[in-house]
Amino acid sequence: MPEHVPVTTGQQLGRRSWAEPWKIKMVEPLWMSTREERERALAEAGYNTFLLRSEEVYIDLLTDSGTNAMSDRQWAGMILGDEAYAGSRNFYRLEAAVQRYYGYAHVVPTHQGRGAEHLISQLAIKPGQFVPGNMYFTTTRLHQERAGGVFVDVIRDEAHDPESLYPFKGDVDLGKLEALVAEHGAEQIAYVSLAGTVNMAGGQPVSMANVKALRSFCDEHAIRLFLDATRMVENAWFIQEREDGYAGRSIAEILLEFCSYTDGAWMSAKKDSLVNIGGWLALNDSDLFEEARNLVVVFEGLHTYGGLAGRDMEAIAIGIEESVQDAHVRSRIGQVYYLGELLEAADVPFVRPVGGHAIFLDARRFYPHLSQDAFPAQTLAAELYLDSGIRSMERGIVSAGRDPKTGDHRYPKLELTRLTIPRRVYTQAHMDVVAEAVQAVYAARENARGLKLTYEPRLLRFFQARFEPL
Ligand code: F0G
Numbered sequence: 482m483p484e485h486v487p488v489t490t491g492q493q494l495g496r497r498s499w500a501e502p503w504k505i506k507m508v509e510p511l512w513m514s515t516r517e518e519r520e521r522a523l524a525e526a527g528y529n530t531f532l533l534r535s536e537e538v539y540i541d542l543l544t545d546s547g548t549n550a551m552s553d554r555q556w557a558g559m560i561l562g563d564e565a566y567a568g569s570r571n572f573y574r575l576e577a578a579v580q581r582y583y584g585y586a587h588v589v590p591t592h593q594g595r596g597a598e599h600l601i602s603q604l605a606i607k608p609g610q611f612v613p614g615n616m617y618f619t620t621t622r623l624h625q626e627r628a629g630g631v632f633v634d635v636i637r638d639e640a641h642d643p644e645s646l647y648p649f650k651g652d653v654d655l656g657k658l659e660a661l662v663a664e665h666g667a668e669q670i671a672y673v674s675l676a677g678t679v680n681m682a683g684g685q686p687v688s689m690a691n692v693k694a695l696r697s698f699c700d701e702h703a704i705r706l707f708l709d710a711t712r713m714v715e716n717a718w719f720i721q722e723r724e725d726g727y728a729g730r731s732i733a734e735i736l737l738e739f740c741s742y743t744d745g746a747w748m749s750a751k752k753d754s755l756v757n758i759g760g761w762l763a764l765n766d767s768d769l770f771e772e773a774r775n776l777v778v779v780f781e782g783l784h785t786y787g788g789l790a791g792r793d794m795e796a797i798a799i800g801i802e803e804s805v806q807d808a809h810v811r812s813r814i815g816q817v818y819y820l821g822e823l824l825e826a827a828d829v830p831f832v833r834p835v836g837g838h839a840i841f842l843d844a845r846r847f848y849p850h851l852s853q854d855a856f857p858a859q860t861l862a863a864e865l866y867l868d869s870g871i872r873s874m875e876r877g878i879v880s881a882g883r884d885p886k887t888g889d890h891r892y893p894k895l896e897l898t899r900l901t902i903p904r905r906v907y908t909q910a911h912m913d914v915v916a917e918a919v920q921a922v923y924a925a926r927e928n929a930r931g932l933k934l935t936y937e938p939r940l941l942r943f944f945q946a947r948f949e950p951l
Contacts, residue, residue, distance in 0.1 A: 499815035502808040503905065506553065513539055514870050527947025528863045528932055530872045539870030540911055541903070545838045547593075547751035547758055548903035552803060555755065555796045562792025571794040572785040575761070578798040582733060582805055583710060583740045583748075585763035587770035589777045592788030594711055594749025595620040596781050597762035601707060601747050602628040604772050606671040613661055614674035615653050616640055616681050619880055619941055621674065621709060626885060630671055633661055640682040641894040643832040643843045648723045650685035650834075651678060651716070653695055667702040675743065676709035677716035681876060683897065684712070684817075684836020686719035689727065689739060696742040710746040710763075713739065714753040715837030718810045733805040745769070752838070755800035755904055759793050817902050819909060823916035829923050832897060841897040842919065844877060847926050853878050853892055855931025855951060861898040861922070863948075864929055869918035874899045880943045 514522070514537065526532035530543060541548065563570040576588045591597040598621050606612060608629025614621070615636040622632045635657040639647040653675065662670060673695060678684045699706045717735040720727050727735055740746060745764035750756050762777075764770045774784040781788040789797075803809060814837055821835035830846035844858035851857045858877035865871050877896035884891055900915060932948035 499812050501812045501816075501905070502806070503552070511539055512536055512870075516867065519867050519870055523863060523866055527935065528859065528950070529943075529946055529948060530862050530866060530874060531944050532947070533866070533872060537870075538866075538872040540907065540915060541872045542839075542900045542915065543872045543874050545752055545901045545903050546749065547756075548906060549751070549755045549757065549800075550903070550905040551755060551757070551796060551800070552905075554803070555799045558795040558799045559792040561795055562790055564791045566786070567783055568785050569791040569794065571791040571798065574798040575794040578801040579748075579761060579763055582736060582801050583713075583746060583763060584737045585740065585745060586765045587767065587773075588761050588763045589770075589773050589781075589784050590787030590789050590794060591747075591760040591762060591777065591781050593751055593758060594709075594747060594760040595624065596788060597747035597749075597760050598624040599780060600762050600773050600776055601745070602630065603776060604769060605705065605707070606630040610669055610671040611661060611665060612671050612674050613653075613658055615651055615676055615687065616679050618676060618680055618709065619882075619943070621676070623941060625671075625674070632674075635661065635673075636679065636682065640679065640685060643683065643830075643841070643846075643895060643897070646833055648686075648834065649688040649691060649719075650682055651676070651687040652691040653687070655694060655698060658695075658698065662702055662704070667704055670702075670704050672705040672707050672744075673699060674707060674709065677711070677713035677739075678719070678837040680712070680838075681880075681893075681895070682836075683832035683841040683895075684715070684838045685832075685834075686716045686723075686837070688724055689720050689735070690724070692739055692742045705744045706742070708740065708743040708746040709748075710740065711749040711752050712837055713746075714804050714810060715814060717805075718814055719837065721807075731805075732807050732810050736805060750797045750800065753804050754797050755804050756793065756796045759789050759797045761787070761797075813902075813904055816907075816909070816912065820900065820902070820912045820916060823912065824919060827916065827920045827923070829919055832895075839899045839901040841876065841895075841899050842873075844896045844898050847923060848929050848931075850927070851929065851931045853896060854890070855933070856948065857929075857931065858896045858898045859948060860929050860931050863932065864922045864925070865898070865918060868922050868925075869914070871900075871915055871918050874901065875943055879946060882942055 522537040602624040606628040612630040613635040639645040640650040750759040830843040832841040848857040859875040881891040881893040936947040
């Protein structure tokens with residue numbers, strides 16, 4: 482495995498340009514606003530991009546979640562929805578697709594990823610147990626905490642350093658995991674919570690070597706290993722690109738091998754699977770699955786629909802198959818890399834190496850004059866919207882929330898603003914416009930004064946918090 486990889490992908494993608502393996506058949510007009518309109522809209526939204534109306538946004542890079550463009554085949558599949566309460570044909574298609582491409586034995590659908598996170602957390606965590614994970618994700622950790630678990634970050638140190646070029650910054654540090662087990666005993670570990678292309682670290686991948694080593698470690702200590710498979714297809718692409726022995730293997734083969742080292746997975750199909758809604762929980766253990774099938778009825782719906790319409794399950798089944806095509810993943814991540822190359826040429830600070838689903842601007846280096854209490858990443862998201870109507874998302878101190886014990890802000894090392902690229906939605910020309918806007922905001926960085934909180938919700942505060950300029 483190479484110690485360092487090039488920052489972006491000129492070389493990695495080969496000399497030839499990449500292009501999307503599809504053409505456009507339907508379009509949605511965009512609204513272009515004036516600066517005055519944006520100032521009004523942002524003030525009304527409490528300087529929180531989550532509270533803007535979508536109509537007030539020009540290029541929407543808030544998230545890649547549920548914002549995918551579906552294919553003609555997926556739309557055709559929607560018409561084949563079997564809207565039976567029980568035993569819908571589309572459920573069996575979804576189950577077969579998950580079994581074939583992810584390799585797990587049993588599947589329950591859920592309305593989206595956090596529905597599955599809720600189920601696995603309730604089923605597999607006893608109050609007081611520890612849940613080691615490769616960096617937290619907001620909803621994942623909250624469900625673990627609500628089930629009485631204590632999240633412990635066991636990701637490699639490099640993941641917290643936006644400038645480190647380590648190729649697999651998503652890897653678990655086995656030394657940290659061992660220390661946790663040595664201190665508390667294996668029976669105090671609920672499970673290892675492993676995520677593909679770690680979102681909060683900047684979309685950074687986990688290596689196959691790491692998941693294999695984790696599997697042996699977990700076998701040795703009789704600890705279960707569950708996977709957040711939300712962006713695991715994208716993780717497979719990084720393995721193909723960077724890890725010895727995988728260059729000649731297909732994305733589908735790599736995905737299946739990776740999942741085979743884990744005991745089950747939860748999934749937000751709204752990302753990799755190219756749909757607008759849906760998720761699932763998959764498990765190999767029949768007893769645990771029996772419990773999941775029981776619990777899903779309480780919170781999501783019967784075990785053959787889990788909160789989804791039949792047509793949605795059909796769209797996911799087709800989306801899974803489209804998502805593992807090498808040409809699709811190559812162009813999807815190729816577009817993210819393209820934006821990274823433009824920003825790199827402009828010397829804008831962002832997390833390296835470029836991740837799978839987004840560019841994460843480094844707000845600390847944008848605004849070294851702002852303290853973390855002045856919410857630099859939130860400020861950057863606000864400034865970018867004001868400049869251009871581009872919507873991004875804070876992934877820093879606001880997202881990290883408060884420590885449930887002390888009530889203080891958690892101060893994460895990473896203070897990032899995420900430019901998230903929806904799949905199959907925007908063109909290369911849109912990426913050019915985004916790069917120009919980011920450059921303009923960077924050029925005006927000394928004028929930024931920061932924000933203060935005026936309203937703070939108790940849970941997942943970043944979604945609905947309100948701010949005022951300092
Ligand atoms: N796991 C990861 C890694 C995620 O990124 C998300 C959602 C979830 C779980 C929860 O899935 O939204 O379907 O309930 N991430 C979105 C984002 C919200 O914008 O990154 P969900």
